[in-house]
Amino acid sequence: MKAIHLVLPALFFAVTSCTLDKTDFEEEIAVEIPENYSFEEVFSSQKETYKISVEALNGTFYKGYNEVRVKLTNVQTEEFLANSTITFFPVLTVADKQESCPHASILEYNSDEQYFEGYVVFTKDSNVGDWNIQLNFTIESGDFQVDKIVSVVQQPNKNLNMTSFTGNDEQYYIIALIAPQKPKVAENNLVAGIYKYVGDESAIINNEPNALASSFAVVNKYTLLLDPRMPEPSMGNHSSPNNRDLIQGEDGLYHGVVNYTMTGNWTLNFIMQNQNGKIVKGTEVSTDFTPGVEGEKSELYIDILF
Amino acid sequence: MKTFYYSLLMCFLSSPFYAQKTPMLSDTTQVNTLEEMLIIAKKKKIETEMKMAVSVDEYLASSDQISFIKRGAYAWEPLLNNMSSERSKITIDGMHIFGACTDKMDPITAYVESNNLAEIDIKSGQEGSMHGATVSGSINLKRKNTLFSDYGSEWKGTYQTGYEFNNKQFFNLGNLSFASDKFVADASVAYRKASNYTDGKDNEVKHSQYKKFNTSLGLAYKTSPLSALRFDAIFDVAKDVGYPALPMDLWLSRALITSVSYKKLFEEGLLRVWDTKLYFNTIEHYMDDTTRPENLVHMDMPGWSTTFGLTSKANLRKENLSSEIQVNAYQNIAIAEMRMYPQDRSERTMFAYSWPWVTTRYAGVSLGNSWDISPISQLNFGGSLGLNYNHSKYIDFNWIFYPGAPQEKTRFLPSIYTNYTLFANKFNVTIGGGYGQRAPSVSEAYGYYIYNSFDRYDYVGNPNLKNETSYELNASAGFKTENLNLSAKVNYFYIKDYIIGEILSLGSPMNYQSVGVKGYTALSYAEIVNFSLNGSYKITPNLQWKGNLTYVRGKDDKGGNLPFIRPLSYQTAFVYNYKKLSVQTSLNGDLEQVDYSPKYGEDNTPAYKIWNLSANYAFYIKNNKFIFQIGAENVLNEYYSTYADWGNIPRMGRNVFTSLKIDF
Ligand SMILES: [Cu+2]
Numbered sequence: 001m002k003a004i005h006l007v008l009p010a011l012f013f014a015v016t017s018c019t020l021d022k023t024d025f026e027e028e029i030a031v032e033i034p035e036n037y038s039f040e041e042v043f044s045s046q047k048e049t050y051k052i053s054v055e056a057l058n059g060t061f062y063k064g065y066n067e068v069r070v071k072l073t074n075v076q077t078e079e080f081l082a083n084s085t086i087t088f089f090p091v092l093t094v095a096d097k098q099e100s101c102p103h104a105s106i107l108e109y110n111s112d113e114q115y116f117e118g119y120v121v122f123t124k125d126s127n128v129g130d131w132n133i134q135l136n137f138t139i140e141s142g143d144f145q146v147d148k149i150v151s152v153v154q155q156p157n158k159n160l161n162m163t164s165f166t167g168n169d170e171q172y173y174i175i176a177l178i179a180p181q182k183p184k185v186a187e188n189n190l191v192a193g194i195y196k197y198v199g200d201e202s203a204i205i206n207n208e209p210n211a212l213a214s215s216f217a218v219v220n221k222y223t224l225l226l227d228p229r230m231p232e233p234s235m236g237n238h239s240s241p242n243n244r245d246l247i248q249g250e251d252g253l254y255h256g257v258v259n260y261t262m263t264g265n266w267t268l269n270f271i272m273q274n275q276n277g278k279i280v281k282g283t284e285v286s287t288d289f290t291p292g293v294e295g296e297k298s299e300l301y302i303d304i305l306f
Numbered sequence: 307m308k309t310f311y312y313s314l315l316m317c318f319l320s321s322p323f324y325a326q327k328t329p330m331l332s333d334t335t336q337v338n339t340l341e342e343m344l345i346i347a348k349k350k351k352i353e354t355e356m357k358m359a360v361s362v363d364e365y366l367a368s369s370d371q372i373s374f375i376k377r378g379a380y381a382w383e384p385l386l387n388n389m390s391s392e393r394s395k396i397t398i399d400g401m402h403i404f405g406a407c408t409d410k411m412d413p414i415t416a417y418v419e420s421n422n423l424a425e426i427d428i429k430s431g432q433e434g435s436m437h438g439a440t441v442s443g444s445i446n447l448k449r450k451n452t453l454f455s456d457y458g459s460e461w462k463g464t465y466q467t468g469y470e471f472n473n474k475q476f477f478n479l480g481n482l483s484f485a486s487d488k489f490v491a492d493a494s495v496a497y498r499k500a501s502n503y504t505d506g507k508d509n510e511v512k513h514s515q516y517k518k519f520n521t522s523l524g525l526a527y528k529t530s531p532l533s534a535l536r537f538d539a540i541f542d543v544a545k546d547v548g549y550p551a552l553p554m555d556l557w558l559s560r561a562l563i564t565s566v567s568y569k570k571l572f573e574e575g576l577l578r579v580w581d582t583k584l585y586f587n588t589i590e591h592y593m594d595d596t597t598r599p600e601n602l603v604h605m606d607m608p609g610w611s612t613t614f615g616l617t618s619k620a621n622l623r624k625e626n627l628s629s630e631i632q633v634n635a636y637q638n639i640a641i642a643e644m645r646m647y648p649q650d651r652s653e654r655t656m657f658a659y660s661w662p663w664v665t666t667r668y669a670g671v672s673l674g675n676s677w678d679i680s681p682i683s684q685l686n687f688g689g690s691l692g693l694n695y696n697h698s699k700y701i702d703f704n705w706i707f708y709p710g711a712p713q714e715k716t717r718f719l720p721s722i723y724t725n726y727t728l729f730a731n732k733f734n735v736t737i738g739g740g741y742g743q744r745a746p747s748v749s750e751a752y753g754y755y756i757y758n759s760f761d762r763y764d765y766v767g768n769p770n771l772k773n774e775t776s777y778e779l780n781a782s783a784g785f786k787t788e789n790l791n792l793s794a795k796v797n798y799f800y801i802k803d804y805i806i807g808e809i810l811s812l813g814s815p816m817n818y819q820s821v822g823v824k825g826y827t828a829l830s831y832a833e834i835v836n837f838s839l840n841g842s843y844k845i846t847p848n849l850q851w852k853g854n855l856t857y858v859r860g861k862d863d864k865g866g867n868l869p870f871i872r873p874l875s876y877q878t879a880f881v882y883n884y885k886k887l888s889v890q891t892s893l894n895g896d897l898e899q900v901d902y903s904p905k906y907g908e909d910n911t912p913a914y915k916i917w918n919l920s921a922n923y924a925f926y927i928k929n930n931k932f933i934f935q936i937g938a939e940n941v942l943n944e945y946y947s948t949y950a951d952w953g954n955i956p957r958m959g960r961n962v963f964t965s966l967k968i969d970f
Contacts, residue, residue, distance in 0.1 A: 019560070020590070022610065023643055023645075025659075031654070032654060185706075186703070186706065187705050187706060187709060230656070232648045233648075234602050234603035234818060235603075235656070235818075236815070238814050239813065239814045240706060241706065241707055242706065242707070242709055242812065261813075262656045262657055262658035263654070263656055264646075264656030264657070265648075265653065265654060287814070289815055289820075289821070289822075291818035291819075292602055292818070
């Protein structure tokens with residue numbers, strides 16, 4: 001009997017340990033998504049006793065949509081300054097040509113978090129040319145300007161991809177994905193920004209900053225019809241149920257719902273309609289289940305991966 | 307460790323010699339009846355009339371209440387009263403165990419062997435609610451237990467080996483038991499290895515091979531003259547098991563089933579027996595499709611199921627009323643993963659849960675009473691009340707099809723039944739009825755893209771399903787004389803909110819063989835009638851006839867046919883005994899399946915008949931009993947598949963089998 005008391009627990013542990021490990025699901029969805037997603041400083045600059053600090057996710061500007069937070073501090077008192085106006089202006093210089101990109105010109109103060117917030121959608125990375133950020137702020141002691149060349153890198157997270165295209169109306173558009181940064185096998189709120197080039201060519205040639213600054217505008221009252229599919233041939237054009245098309249919310253961004261049924265490569269097929277329901281870009285894709293054949297894509301799409 | 311292995315080794319080595327020294331005690335020598343109850347020992351054996359070395363499945367198939375869905379040669383899914391296994395409660399010695407395969411490759415019956423079972427207890431309908439909520443009834447697999455011996459230490463053993471020619475199945479089954487007045491040990495080992503079988507056209511059915519190893523150990527210690535403590539364990543490994551009807555095979559499955567129980571008897575008073583058991587079991591199941599190069603997608607589909615629980619029962623007796631009260635509580639966690647590999651293996655794999663970590667907790671009280679109203683009449687009545695709780699850890703998966711479905715769900719599962727039996731001379735008549743509810747299974751409520759190769763749909767569970775409610779009526783009549791035994795049974799089930807898969811207009815298939823997505827929904831009702839006739843007759847003292855006939859009809863709420871309903875089936879058998887020789891022959895078959903259900907993937911199945919023949923001879927060598935058997939199944943080499951053969955895979959053709967059994 002005594003021996004059995006020893007043997008049974010040993011036997012128990014020997015056979016209860018699994019042959020294959022269960023998948024750690026949290027880790028599984030983190031495979032393709034770069035880890036830290038916190039706001040860190042990209043650059044800062046001090047003017048007199050005022051320090052202006054620009055923050056973005058991971059302290060890096062990526063091609064595509066970037067949320068921008070700016071903190072203005074009085075170095076002596078270590079106080080955050082709220083009563084100011086900050087303007088934000090990105091300019092890309094390629095050879096001797098300059099262009100801008102969709103962005104928030106005036107940063108708004110978030111009193112809860114004590115920073116100014118805005119966004120910028122970098123249309124190209126720094127391999128193409130130099131991006132310069134111009135910040136202007138006004139406080140009691142006067143007007144200040146900060147100029148800084150920043151580095152814009154490729155976005156490694158495909159869930160924050162962007163696409164630019166010329167629509168059937170001959171206008172130039174940009175669609176940038178904003179959320180989810182880290183999709184789940186679930187219902188995900190899909191958020192995108194849609195922007196349109198409205199700038200005047202002459203304004204660029206004359207190097208008129210203000211005209212350049214307003215060369216992109218948020219597109220209003222459009223609809224982005226959504227059809228997510230897995231392009232992998234073995235998935236046979238697999239899609240998911242209960243998705244919702246993207247419509248504009250009060251924040252000016254476009255909100256919809258995408259369901260991802262499993263991890264892997266997905267294509268978000270879009271059809272963009274203007275306020276009158278006219279198709280600006282995009283084609284319908286086949287809904288047929290076609291095992292072994294790579295899924296066909298709309299002429300307007302963004303690939304994601306998680 | 308060493309001492310244990312040494313003693314185990316000694317068990318195997320020394321037993322035959324030991325057995326010769328101690329006089330063989332017959333099983334029937336008088337034993338204190340109370341003590342006999344301590345460990346209920348059944349003299350029945352798991353063998354059929356035709357075959358003495360049967361698998362558990364073959365044994366179950368000899369019951370007219372059981373039919374099977376077969377996905378290959380291994381691990382058939384038992385259907386009780388023509389209802390799928392979600393509707394029945396299958397337990398091992400009252401322990402709840404849940405398979406770890408989303409494709410139902412592993413019914414619980416796959417985790418035992420015929421040589422560690424003593425008896426299979428089948429209860430129809432709500433009478434089976436003793437072990438928990440059910441609709442179709444319960445199947446309890448009872449293990450072998452050796453009695454304590456009052457006459458000194460005693461070793462006993464059985465060894466059985468055999469070969470089946472059709473699929474080159476070679477099996478070895480060994481049992482050994484030791485009994486003394488204080489201590490009892492039972493051990494069994496079984497190993498089966500089979501290759502592909504051939505059908506009635508002598509074509510090999512690919513992917514029908516299997517290997518199975520099963521071992522069990524039971525140790526009992528008498529803590530007082532009227533109480534005993536018992537430990538039991540079963541360890542089962544199946545490897546390289548083919549499922550010809552499925553797109554995947556089984557690479558490995560392992561099950562560990564353990565329990566500790568304490569039983570106490572009382573010589574007088576209301577309470578007679580109190581039996582409590584704590585149990586733990588865990589199953590791992592790894593499917594494999596690398597054996598199927600024709601598959602477009604390589605997938606890994608591992609599954610795990612772990613259960614622990616408690617069952618405690620008390621037997622009470624007062625005058626003409628005997629009662630059993632049973633408490634059941636368990637927790638199960640079911641996990642199944644699927645990982646698909648892209649054609650370009652350097653790309654990201656695709657992952658999802660087919661069971662998103664689903665926890666099931668159940669607690670219930672059951673009561674069964676038997677009241678001898680008069681010498682000629684008896685009333686049985688009882689019921690149960692259960693609380694069933696489910697939790698889906700990754701409910702996000704379920705929300706894709708059912709947005710906002712609750713992550714947790716608690717259900718009350720009531721059950722009640724009664725039946726009345728009247729004995730009049732050689733006749734007996736029973737009528738009864740029942741009402742009960744069951745909770746949806748893990749797959750039905752939380753399953754996610756589970757591919758069903760029968761109708762070729764991906765199935766998605768619905769967490770919002772209602773309980774399935776069964777109303778049941780049953781009746782039977784029997785006539786018994788010394789030589790003749792006739793009985794007829796009928797039962798009728800009206801099942802409200804009958805759970806079944808229906809095509810969803812949402813989503814698209816995930817598995818490449820699939821043609822669409824089905825979601826589990828509830829039909830407003832379904833009806834099933836089972837009818838059976840049984841007879842046996844002793845023609846001469848040496849010649850006996852047995853026969854049965856079953857007829858079933860199942861309809862949905864629109865009058866359409868339900869799937870997996872057996873067509874009219876029959877079996878007739880003769881057994882002839884002459885001294886140490888006995889010869890058996892049987893004929894069984896189904897008529898044409900006329901009432902099939904195309905909606906659920908069925909097609910017409912033609913009639914078939916199978917003729918079997920076997921003979922055995924018993925002899926003694928030095929006090930050891932030997933039985934040799936030789937026989938053939940499907941003697942006429944009929945090419946057939948039954949109504950419930952997944953994907954219409956053909957069944958085994960002519961199979962000659964031999965086996966030798968030695969009792970020592
Ligand atoms: Cu399986």
